[in-house]
Amino acid sequence: MEKIMIVEDDIKIAEYLNSYIGKYEYEVIIAKDFDNIMTTFRHVKPSLLLLDINLPSYDGYYWCRQVRKESICPVIFISARTGEMDQVMALESGGDDFITKPFHPEIVMAKIRSQLRRAYGEYAVKYEERMLTQDGLSLYPERLELRFGNEVTQLTKKETDIIEALLERYPRVAGRQDLLAKLWDEQAYIDENTLNVNITRVRKKFQELGIENAVETVRGAGYRLRITWSKGEV
Structure with missing residues (x-):
């Protein structure tokens, strides 16, 4: 089962995403320790990361850069920020897509499926694992x-x-x-x-x-x- 990790400090939004995404037979993990996101990330090893920008301690841009030092798993930003520079910074930090709040859950699911296909499915670039x-x-x-x-x-x-x-x-x-x-x-x-x-x-x-x-x-x-x-x- 593919794992979706949610990093969102608004618990209502996080639980809403959890409930909706879970209906499609994904395993959903909500990060709770916002000072140690990478510890949770390493433990969970998610297939995809949903990441807010405005977070306690460090913002989503920072955590995306940390993820990119260790993983190529897809990262989708979900944020109330709508400025062009916010989206540019998200992509420059290593993000793969950007969803603005408020969002329609079907849009979120479509983007999740799209990124998973690109990373692991029919559209994925095939390469031999280094050893x-x-x-x-x-x-x-x-x-x-x-x-x-x-x-x-x-x-x-x-x-x-x-x-x-x-x-x-x-x-x-x-x-x-x-x-x-x-x-x-x-x-x-x-x-x-x-x-x-x-x-x-x-x-x-x-x-x-x-x-x-x-x-x-x-x-x-x-x-x-x-x-x-x-x-x-x-």
């Missing part, structure tokens, strides 16, 4: 998933990017500056301690798969992936 492998270790970047033997662990986007860089450079060293540029290319300066924190998280992900000492620190250079183990051995 990087080395000695029994498999990374699926689009799934944010790492596999080793029969074990699987879920990753964040940053963890995925780091492991992808290490696999691409294997058995060579991935330089610290190269990693910083790959992960935070939109920001002029990042404290290198931020990279250290993310490397620590990556090491824990490998440990979840039963792999110890997978990421070697090469002093003065960067990091290197060590794939010289059998499971349960160092």
